[in-house]
Amino acid sequence: MKQKKRHVTLLDVAEHAGVSRATASLALRGSPNIAKATRDKVLASMQELGYVYDRIAANLRSRDSTTVGLIIMELANPFYSELLVGIHQELDKFGKTVILGTTFDSPAIQERLLSTMLEHRVGGIILSAAPGSDSETVNRILSRDIPVVLVNRTLRGAECDYVGIDNVKGGQIAAEYLIKKGHRSIAFLGGYSKLSSWQGRKQGFDSAHLAAGLTVDNSLVFESPATREGGIEVIQKLLKVSPLPTAAFCYNDTIAIGVMMKMRELGLVPGKDIAIVGFDDIPEAAIFSPKITTVSACTRMMGAYAARLLQARLEGSEADPQTVILEPELVVRQSCSPPDET
């Protein structure tokens, strides 16, 4: 039953409709200087022959592109999958098709993905850069006239658009909240100090302490990968400290979840024995028990902004590099009791 259909090209359509290839092309694209009768004839032939437009060939000739490359760290990570949703939905509105790549935070993989995407003639790239990657990488792409938008992670020296969140503010409101609740000894858990986002959050954390007349105890700062395992690792280190802090600000929600799971396993009551604030407001934060008080990074909106900035470039904007910094918001839930009176 499987009959092999020959590939139908525009030339076949043109011949079937009794016009030239050029006319068929113009008709297809709804050019105003094709007579309506002719256009209808061409459209009918297309229908009849089962013609499929070859956008690839069209793009080759007209030197443009309807695809966009998207490079993120990982898909199995709620933060990035939310970001992906935001970007994907917005680009879809602009008729752009997304080509996906994940780096697992390896600059080498990132390099390979970028090459592949260039070979596929993407019109632009949205990049959440792997740590340790070079701004030279980005600038090399820009010099090929392919716009790049950085998202979530900035890259010093890259001359392109950037969308991120105000990490300083985020760290600050988290710490302010805990201080207001009466906490005086607050840990800072997880993440890597070489990431710009970590530095920002820490800075805000510190300045909230300063503003309240408190000093930050840097022996309560522990770094780790930004994973659930990282959280488990870091809470174990923290529990060796004496006296224990009454609260902890976690670099992100995933770490907070690891921390709290381990606490419960050890017979502690997360949120009560140690109050916890997370970061990102991933979907899990609302379903964990206790529900996690966290700093919302408006992740989807961040993705949408990135998509819009890129679209503007694709439409020819030559403006200076834009920077969009979103305001974080504290989402108060149930993971922060006031400190025990002892």
Added chain:
Amino acid sequence: MKQKKRHVTLLDVAEHAGVSRATASLALRGSPNIAKATRDKVLASMQELGYVYDRIAANLRSRDSTTVGLIIMELANPFYSELLVGIHQELDKFGKTVILGTTFDSPAIQERLLSTMLEHRVGGIILSAAPGSDSETVNRILSRDIPVVLVNRTLRGAECDYVGIDNVKGGQIAAEYLIKKGHRSIAFLGGYSKLSSWQGRKQGFDSAHLAAGLTVDNSLVFESPATREGGIEVIQKLLKVSPLPTAAFCYNDTIAIGVMMKMRELGLVPGKDIAIVGFDDIPEAAIFSPKITTVSACTRMMGAYAARLLQARLEGSEADPQTVILEPELVVRQSCSPPDET
């Protein structure tokens, strides 16, 4: 500082190396009948000029494709994002680039996405079909010699490969487990009865009852969207029933989470007042409190299999349509107490 580099083509490379375009092309691809000295010369010129291979143009001429279309329901859904991970990682190994589309379960959107992907000359398509979509859709693509692999959701009448899970078995082991724990009155919550996966799970659920000499009470079956909200909706309906069942099998984990959140909100103890078994084993299932006992759908593996089947077709396999059915596994956690003795 921004100098506009002209696009470097293979012809430029050839001229720079002092050979013909054809030779440059062969050298680039490592053809055995190009002298090593010549190849080195060409490679050096490529390097020097900053040449970027245009895979799109190459694919046009050689009539093949390095891209694959992937169509799923939604990204912000742990099940599908796990599936995506499995597919994406495996395709990446084959050097295939993924073009992404989400249907939100709308056949109309699905149709549009398929068209777009065909226009982009994808080599093949992995599809988790929207409910109510037509097998004709798939067969039309197949008749264009573009292989399709269905994943997770089958489509009656579509003559192509399929990877799924044994839903009957899954429903059965879930019910068996609850029955063994002593439950005699078990609800079936969420999902839509028109989905083939729902029907399978229900069938297994029923047959486990039958095998234990129990009868299924169909007034304890409630349908809903497969979302957290669906779970909330469906537990409210269930709680109006009297006497209450002692256990519930949920169509998937997301529903189970909605159910349990709402239970807790109403002062009930999820897992104790009503024992809960979920389906899919999404990452959240392990972090929810209580940790959810669930039927693992081996989601990533499912994705990997789908990718492999497609790759086989792309390499020219003309075998009859293949069907891969994965065995589900019960993951016992903490959401199933035995029934209260009253």
Added chain:
DNA sequence: ACTTCTTTTTAGATCGATCTATTAAATCGA
């Protein structure tokens, strides 16, 4: 009827690569 202007259509070159078929150079055997 003839020029002028507009509208509609088209031939042929082109995008950047690969393919086919052929030629040029090198190697070899007698």
Added chain:
DNA sequence: TCGATTTAATAGATCGATCTAAAAAGAAGT
């Protein structure tokens, strides 16, 4: 040394569309 064979390099057509520039057809003005 010369033809036969193998190896290396190339010219020109081609993939399926768009673009440019020019031609053909139709409408309008005098």
